Each structure stands twice: as structure tokens, then as C-alpha cells.
Amino acid sequence: MNRLHPLSAVTYGLQYGFLWLSLAMVLTIVLGGIFDPIGSAWFIATAPLGFVLGVAYGVAYYYRFEYGITPDTFDVSSGVFARRSREIPYERIQNVDLRQGIFQRLFGLAIVSIETAGGGTTEASLNFVSETEANRLQGQIRQRTADVKERRRQRDQRARHDQRDQQAAAEERPDEGDTPSSDPEPTDSLDVPGADSDDESAAPQPGVPDPSPTAPSDEPGSTAPAPDSDPTATADRRERSPEPMGPRQRRLFDLEPRELLLYSFTSFRPAAVAGVLFVFFFATGPIIDLLVTIAQPFGGPADIGEGTSTSYGILTVVSAINGVVITYVLSVAYTFATYYGFQLGRAGSDFVYERGLIQRYSGSIPAEKVQSVTVTANPLQRLIGYAGLWVETAGYGPESNGGSQSAVPLANQGRIHRFTENLTGVETPKFTSPPTMARRRYLARYSIIATVVVAIFFGLAQLTAFESWYLSIVVFAAVPPAAHLKYVNLGYYVGEDHLVIRRGFWTRRTTVIPYYRIQTVNTRRSIFQRRLGLASLVVDTASSQTMVWTTPTIYDVDLEDARDVHTTGRKRLQSALRERARDDDLGIEVDFTDPNSSGGPAPQ
Structure with missing residues (x-):
């Protein structure tokens, strides 16, 4: 088992030190209101005592925190008084994220977050490890996860082949009561050992060594391995063997500076509104004085308590304009810092990405967890011929949109459409509009x-x-x-293998959903829709629904058309599941770029 970086002891000590200091102060105030002898003078003793105890607890937490990579699980043990041990199977691991803020990048540290499928929060977090150790953990866990998935795929494939062989043998076996032919049927080797061979030398003879390649041999130059009599020795040898460093990465997409600037100036982040409101509520007096000063040249009041209705109206309009401008500037800065240096690559069967200026992120998007692909574009982006590509994954996503993750923040529309076609295999949709x-x-x-x-x-x-x-x-x-505009931006397409849904004007979203990813299709009708003979179809996948990313919905189609789409989707879902089980297909092609779309072959 390994420990975190020694600087983690310092950070945990300071974190718990200030936490326990504040708790000691609150406890002193509460007890002072109950018992008269306890007064403000007690702060001199309780505050340092709380800080020292908190630091001691943080250091103890560091020494009691251990993690390690085993052949089947990633293990984490933590807790000072109440111990918690977690064994995370590799087959459940969905993502291994690396995060580096200014402090971490300055000291060569990183935070490793391990996400699991279906989880709403981080399963395990390592604060902090060295950057080298973080890359090692990320590579090894990705490789072991890929190996587990490949073994499971091969095991399922063998099981299906065995089942088909048994069915074929059962069909060829004559029914009871039929006259057997003169040639006897071969005896099943599973019932009679050695009966499948006419050569007597094939059976083991007394005094003759077993020619099995697994049998031990004392002859010089023999390469047959001896059987393992001790399972512990096997595990020890496996742990001593060189660790895999993960699949080799291949670059697929780089966000160029021009595209980054276009994306920053043509997109809006709701987090900017929260930032402006935070500043306003915690600095009300200075902010109001500043707004009054800015509005005075346009006819605003000289003071907040002195003015007419007209001057207050001018103050309101000018303040609203200033608020919009400040929010937009913050949104541009936030987007630029978030997607600075965005890179998308391929590592095995996963997409891997890096991004961030102030805080650097590195993570992956498992291909087999991709539920749907969405092309997004607002009016400004559509005007200049650009769009973005997002993927919806099952369970938790490292971004604040549940399972939504950006595969390509912004690129030319033609390139995005080629990406989507190569990624999903969807044909060019011919949308049907509502009535x-x-x-x-x-x-x-x-x-x-x-x-x-x-x-x-x-x-x-x-x-x-x-x-x-x-x-x-x-x-x-x-x-x-x-x-x-609401009407013309709605549409749907029922393809052979995919359902495509388009909706939205301010942010037009075109979602491509493979049939085998559909969980449920619900038909909904409000009071007004029932009067007009309309219905809406809600297509639910295993991805997370958030305030920003709602469930794909086909809005306001004729009731008969809604029923036809519902029935067709259910039939093609069953067909897609059977075909996917037969072909053992992941359904998503991770190598989704082509040389013509990026101006040349992707760099290795």
C-alpha cells in the first residue's frame, strides 16, 4: 500500500486545524451563553488548542490513508477513528481524472479522482500525489480496466459460441426411436476419456511421461513451466512483474487559438451570473455607489437617496446594461480559462482529454458508456458556421453537467458533422417537422x-x-x-439504427441516439395537446438529466405519428440488441476522425 505525497500532511493539517479552531470558538460561544464562568477570555486557550488538535488529526489522517493497485481492484483505506476500506473493481471504474490547480502545478502535484459507473459522486479521491505518480495510476488503472473488459468480452463471446455449438449439436442429434445407421456415432469425449482418438499412443501409458505442455520436465532446455503450488507465490510474482503503463495515446483533436477565442466569445456560462450575484450581495454598498457614479453622466441621480423617477429609471437601465456586460466578460474569461489547451485523444477504447489554464484537467470518456451524441450551436455559432460536439455518458461526469462531456468544444460545422457520422455511423438525417x-x-x-x-x-x-x-x-x-423560430427548429428522424432529435433555437441541440441505448420511450400529452390531437415523446437513456441537459424529447407531433415512432423504436431496439449481442459490438467507433477532416493525418 502507498501513501499520499508528504505535502498532503501539511494541507490536511491546516485544513483540519482551522476547522477545529472554528468549532472551538463556536463551542465557547454556545457554552458561554449557558454557563456564566465561560467568557470571551476562554478564546485565548480554546482557539490554539482547537488548532493544535486539528493539525494532529490531519497528520494522523495522512498516515492512516493508504491506497494500492491489486490485480482485480483498486483499494483505498482511510479514517482515523472509524476506518473505511474500499475495494473498487476495475470493471466498475468509468473514469480516472487528474486535476491540477495553481498550487498543485507549482509543486508538481495532482489530485486523482476515480469515478464509477452509476455514481453521482467521486468514489475515491487522492489529495495529493506527485504528478508522476498520478500519471502512473491513471495509465495502470486504464490498462487494467481495459483488460478486464476485454476478458469479459471474450468470455461472453466464448459462452455464446458454446451455446450455438450446443444448439447445433442438439439439432443434428437424431430423435429417440429413429433407426440408427450402420456407422456408429462417435462417443462424446467428455463422457469417455480418450474415446475421441484411435491412436492408443494418445492415451497415457505406464512409465511414459505425460507430454502435456504444462507438465514439469527436468530435461535440459525444457521450457515447460512448473505448476504453481502456492497461490500466494503467484500473486507475489504478479505484483513484482512490470506494471502496464496504459494504452498508447493518439491525438485526435486540438482546439486551435482561433477556435478557442470564437468559442469564448460566442458561448455563455451560467456560472458567470452566479459570480456577479455573489459580488453584488457581498459588496452591496460599494457596488451601488459605483453604479450611481456610472449612471450620473447619462442623467442618473446624484445620490441613491436623492433623485426623480426619471433619474432612477436611467439608473436602472444603465445598471442592467452594466450587469449584462460584466456577466458577458466573466463568461468569456471563464470559458477561455476552462478550455485553454483543449486536446482530445484516443487511448485504447476510451477518449482522453486535457484542458484548463488555471486549473488543469485530464480525464477520459469511456466509449462503451456513451449513450448519445449531441451537436450544439447557438445563433452566433450557426451564423459563422461553427458547432460543438458533446457526448452523454452513463452515470457521473467530471463536468458540472452530470454525464455531459465536451468531445469537441467548437469546430467547423462540416467537420462536426463528419465527426458525428464517423462516431455513430448515422446516415444523413431527413428531419420530419411537427404539424x-x-x-x-x-x-x-x-x-x-x-x-x-x-x-x-x-x-x-x-x-x-x-x-x-x-x-x-x-x-x-x-x-x-x-x-x-420555435417551430422550424424542431424535427426528428427515425433511421435504421439511430433516432435523431432536433430542438431549441437559442441552443439548437441535435441528438443522435442508438436504438440499443434507449431505456424507455414515454408518450406525454397535456390538456392542450389532447385538445389538438398532439403528443410528445420523451426518449430516455441511462445518461444523467440536469437543469442544463434535459431528456431528448420529440415535441408536438400528431398522436398517430407518435404511436408509430414509439412502436418502431421498440421494434428496432430489440433488433439492435440482438444484433449487438451477436456481433459483440461496442457500438461506438473511437477512431472518429479522418485525414480530410483535420487537414492531415492525426499526429501520433
Whole structure:
């Protein structure tokens, strides 16, 4: 078993030291309110004592934390008072992520996170190991995981072959009561040893050494290995053997500086909104004073307590514009730092990627865990002819989108489409649009929303000095184009091996789902859909649903068409499962680039 890097003792000591210091202070305050002798003077003794005890606990935690690689599992033991031992089978490991912040990169350290299929959190985390040790662990665990999967595949394949052989033998065996032929049938060698050979020399004779290649031999130059009489010696020899360093990586895609800048300026990160709100709530006074100062040249109030309704209106508009600009700048910076140096490669049957400027990430996307592939593009990206490629995996994903991971953040649309076709084998889809009745439904829906907006402004006019509430009626002008854009960006395609679903205007998502990855297909109808004879089909896979990535849905199609798609999808799902079981196919081709798509052969 191995221990973490010695600097981990320092970090754990400081972490628990400050934690226990704060707990000691809180405990002193609580007890001081109950017992009169306990006062603020006790902080002088309890605070250092809590810090020292916390440091001692952190150091003890470091010495009690151990990890190791065994032939079948990755083992982790931790805990000071309550011990926890985990044996993680390689077949359950989905990803081995490496993460390096500024501190870790400065001292040559890394955080290793091990994710398992179906888990919502990290199964095991090593804080910290050296960068060399992190790369070694990542390579060895990937190699052992690939070996386990390959052995399982071969075992399943042999079982299927044996089953087919038994069925074929049963079909060739004559029925009871049939007249046997004059030529006797060969006896099954499993029932009568040696009966499958007419050569008497094939049977072992007394005094003649067994010619089996596994038998020991004392003859000079004999290469036959002796049988292992001690299983412990076998395990020791296996542990002493050279460790595999993982499959060789092959570069598939590099995010060029131009593409990185385009991706940063044409995408938006919701985390930027959270950052702006955080700054606003924790620095309210200085932020408001700054906004008032910025709005003064445009007619804003001289002070927050002195002004007219017009000046306050100008302050509101200017502050909103400043908030949008600041949020956009933060989004650009966040995207640039997150995807700086993005590289996608191939290692065995997995996609491997690296990215990050301030905090560097290195992880993998298991090909057999890929549930669906989604092409994304917002209006700006579609205008310049670019798109992105995301994959949905089963279980946990290292990014904050559940199982969603970026395979290609941004590239030319033609290149992305070739990637998708080579990755999934899907044919060029011919989308079917919903009936025109759906567009009328969206027109009514957005009209209701516009009416609510006008009612809100009317209510504000009754409570404040705002009198031009009727100007809000202009929102009705956006209703027809909004309904049309909603309608024209919807579509679906029922292919031979894949179901393709397109939806969304602000972020158009075109999702390719292999039939064998479909878990369920649900038909949903609201009250309004039932009146119009429409229905929506929700296609669920094993990937995670989040607030950002919702379940692929075919919206507002005729009820009969929905039933046809439902029935066709169920039939082709069964056919795809049988074909996949017969061919033993993973379903995803990891070498999804071609020389023409990247301007030349991928570098080795």
C-alpha cells in the first residue's frame, strides 16, 4: 500500500486545524451563553488548542490513508477513528481524472479522482500525489480496466459460441426411436476419456511421461513451466512483474487559438451570473455607489437617496446594461480559462482529454458508456458556421453537467458533422417537422406570456409613478417570430439504427441516439395537446438529466405519428440488441476522425 505525497500532511493539517479552531470558538460561544464562568477570555486557550488538535488529526489522517493497485481492484483505506476500506473493481471504474490547480502545478502535484459507473459522486479521491505518480495510476488503472473488459468480452463471446455449438449439436442429434445407421456415432469425449482418438499412443501409458505442455520436465532446455503450488507465490510474482503503463495515446483533436477565442466569445456560462450575484450581495454598498457614479453622466441621480423617477429609471437601465456586460466578460474569461489547451485523444477504447489554464484537467470518456451524441450551436455559432460536439455518458461526469462531456468544444460545422457520422455511423438525417398545428400552439403560448408581461407593467404603473406602461405592448411584436423560430427548429428522424432529435433555437441541440441505448420511450400529452390531437415523446437513456441537459424529447407531433415512432423504436431496439449481442459490438467507433477532416493525418 502507498501513501499520499508528504505535502498532503501539511494541507490536511491546516485544513483540519482551522476547522477545529472554528468549532472551538463556536463551542465557547454556545457554552458561554449557558454557563456564566465561560467568557470571551476562554478564546485565548480554546482557539490554539482547537488548532493544535486539528493539525494532529490531519497528520494522523495522512498516515492512516493508504491506497494500492491489486490485480482485480483498486483499494483505498482511510479514517482515523472509524476506518473505511474500499475495494473498487476495475470493471466498475468509468473514469480516472487528474486535476491540477495553481498550487498543485507549482509543486508538481495532482489530485486523482476515480469515478464509477452509476455514481453521482467521486468514489475515491487522492489529495495529493506527485504528478508522476498520478500519471502512473491513471495509465495502470486504464490498462487494467481495459483488460478486464476485454476478458469479459471474450468470455461472453466464448459462452455464446458454446451455446450455438450446443444448439447445433442438439439439432443434428437424431430423435429417440429413429433407426440408427450402420456407422456408429462417435462417443462424446467428455463422457469417455480418450474415446475421441484411435491412436492408443494418445492415451497415457505406464512409465511414459505425460507430454502435456504444462507438465514439469527436468530435461535440459525444457521450457515447460512448473505448476504453481502456492497461490500466494503467484500473486507475489504478479505484483513484482512490470506494471502496464496504459494504452498508447493518439491525438485526435486540438482546439486551435482561433477556435478557442470564437468559442469564448460566442458561448455563455451560467456560472458567470452566479459570480456577479455573489459580488453584488457581498459588496452591496460599494457596488451601488459605483453604479450611481456610472449612471450620473447619462442623467442618473446624484445620490441613491436623492433623485426623480426619471433619474432612477436611467439608473436602472444603465445598471442592467452594466450587469449584462460584466456577466458577458466573466463568461468569456471563464470559458477561455476552462478550455485553454483543449486536446482530445484516443487511448485504447476510451477518449482522453486535457484542458484548463488555471486549473488543469485530464480525464477520459469511456466509449462503451456513451449513450448519445449531441451537436450544439447557438445563433452566433450557426451564423459563422461553427458547432460543438458533446457526448452523454452513463452515470457521473467530471463536468458540472452530470454525464455531459465536451468531445469537441467548437469546430467547423462540416467537420462536426463528419465527426458525428464517423462516431455513430448515422446516415444523413431527413428531419420530419411537427404539424402546423404546433406552430399555432406556440403562437397562443407566447401571446399568453406577452399578456402577462403587459399586466405586470400595468400593475407597476398603479403602484408607482411610472405612467408609460402601454409601451410594453411592443412585446406582442416578438410573438409571431418567436413561435416560428420555435417551430422550424424542431424535427426528428427515425433511421435504421439511430433516432435523431432536433430542438431549441437559442441552443439548437441535435441528438443522435442508438436504438440499443434507449431505456424507455414515454408518450406525454397535456390538456392542450389532447385538445389538438398532439403528443410528445420523451426518449430516455441511462445518461444523467440536469437543469442544463434535459431528456431528448420529440415535441408536438400528431398522436398517430407518435404511436408509430414509439412502436418502431421498440421494434428496432430489440433488433439492435440482438444484433449487438451477436456481433459483440461496442457500438461506438473511437477512431472518429479522418485525414480530410483535420487537414492531415492525426499526429501520433
